[in-house]
Amino acid sequence: MNQFDLKLKILHVEDTPTDAELIARELKRDGLHFDIRVVDNQQDFEKALDEFIPDIILSDHSLPNFSSLGALKIIQQRELHIPFILITSNTSEETAVSVMKAGAWDYILKDRMQRLPLAVKQALEKYHSAIEKERVEESLKATAEKLFFHIENSPLGFIDWRPDFSVKFASARAREIFGWDLSDIMENRIKGLDMIYAEDREWVLKSASEALKDQSLSHSNHLIHRSYRRDGSYLWCEWFNSMARNQAGEIISMMSLVNDVTERKNMEQELIQDRLFLEKAGEAGNIGYWTAELDFENGKLTWSKEVYHIFQVEENEFDGTNSSFFKLVHPDDRERVKELMRVAVESNHLYNIDHRILLKNGKSRWVNEHGQFVRNEKNEITLIIGIVQDINDRKIIEEVLREYNDRHEILSRAT
Structure with a gap:
């Protein structure tokens, strides 16, 4: 549905009833749906602005007690942005130009009334396009301000x-x-x-x-x-x-x-050789380490103190099983995390996974997990060793950046 399927509200400044009827008939002939209010003085004009709240204004140039320039002055004083079309029979080109400079969107000569419906449609399309552009610009500005806050x-x-x-x-x-x-x-x-x-x-x-x-x-x-x-x-x-x-x-x-990530890289390089270093570096860099048995459902899982801190879980609240860990993974991410781990095992590759976890307060938080496998002399996987890091701030910035780029593209198309 476009704006022409809805009933328009037209305010018509005109003191000649036959001209008012002619204009209404011309608009109806073109299929426009509208309510129209005709006024011929300043008092009724201002009252109509307050009560009728028009979508567009049509105005004769010179009336006994009012004029198009007077109407435009009132609109500007009120800071209204309503399409305004001058309709006149005997104005000079200089007068028409002066009215356009005063804020009119278009002008129509009464002996060329067949152009009026198109002029009304074009003025309304221009108005709604300007409103939409302003809305997009305001939205982009708000997004940019939000982005800058998160960035800083x-x-x-x-x-x-x-x-x-x-x-x-x-x-x-x-x-x-x-x-x-x-x-x-x-x-x-x-x-x-x-x-x-x-x-x-x-x-x-x-x-x-x-x-x-x-x-x-x-x-x-x-x-x-x-x-x-x-x-x-x-x-x-x-x-x-x-x-x-x-x-x-x-x-x-x-x-x-x-x-x-200098600290993290140093930690990764010494992951197996020095667990004590891992514990202390993890506390300093909000990074924890863990070890897990290969059985995803019943295997045992060991966490460093920093993992408990990241997951906001007390040590006595976690039974140290892989199944309990997966209960802490966000339901929307749980099967994906399991599948990525299985693929890593089958392909003998390290894995690197971003996923959400559920906290006790019901909120979710993003973490990143790196894992590698320890094998015995038969090349069988006996243990998974990994690190986990809180990446929630990074995910927030990425989402805001994505929103900013989307709105930037919308504005680019609009202009």
């Missing part, structure tokens, strides 16, 4: 890239991670490709090249590699990159979330 209050860094991979914007956390100051950003001194650690550069650039070749409207990837700080030292970074294109295939947005 997240433990993850956020970077907005230019097409040449120089930094257009970096959040406070991103600047902290890499040791940048605002002048580095403002003076365009940071080049993303130069940040890549020398030994990782070849495969990272290959991944970036593949992303640029992808012509789909949206593309994202997840990379972990070493990056240089401003002072020349390096750190391990986990990157969540997204790129959006318009319908013409032009890149309109490249953004990244970045997390300093």
Whole structure:
């Protein structure tokens, strides 16, 4: 259903009854459905604005006690945005131009009344398009404000890239991670490709090249590699990159979330050799470790203290079985997590899973699980060893970014 299927409310400023009837008849002939109120003075005009609340205003230019310019002045004083069409029989071109400059949307000569229905439709379409554009812009603004709040209050860094991979914007956390100051950003001194650690550069650039070749409207990837700080030292970074294109295939947005995972990488490298180190590093970095028997239903599961903290479970509330663990996994994610673990076992690959868990207060939280397998001399899996990390803040930012890109695309199409 469009706006012309609904009954329009037309306010008509006219002092000649026969002209008012002619205009109403012309509109009905075209199939428009409407209620119309005819007024010929300022008092009735203002009353109609308050009580009738018109969708569109049609107005003669000069009446004994009122005029189109007077009507437009009242509309502007009230800051109303109502389509206004001048209908007159003997106005000069200069007068018509002056009324248009005063705010009229169109003008029709009474001896060319057949153009009126189309002018009404075009004015209303223009009005509703402007309203929709304003709504989208306000929604985009609200989303951008929400995004900026999360960005500036997240433990993850956020970077907005230019097409040449120089930094257009970096959040406070991103600047902290890499040791940048605002002048580095403002003076365009940071080049993303130069940040890549020398030994990782070849495969990272290959991944970036593949992303640029992808012509789909949206593309994202997840990379972990070493990056240089401003002072020349390096750190391990986990990157969540997204790129959006318009319908013409032009890149309109490249953004990244970045997390300093140096501590986690160090922990992963010593996972089997030093469990004590894992415990302490996990407490410092909100990362826990666990070991599990291969039997997903009845096998035993051992958690570090930080896992209990992440899951918000007391040690005496958890019986240490895999089946109890799966009860803590969000119902919508439970079968997916089981299946991914089974596939990892069958394919003899490490696994890396993002999923939600259920907390005692009924809320859910996102975590990431990394796991690897310990085998005996017969190459049989005897134990699964893994780590779990709270990634809820990152997931919130990703969702807001996705919403921002969607609304940016809507606005791009509207303009």
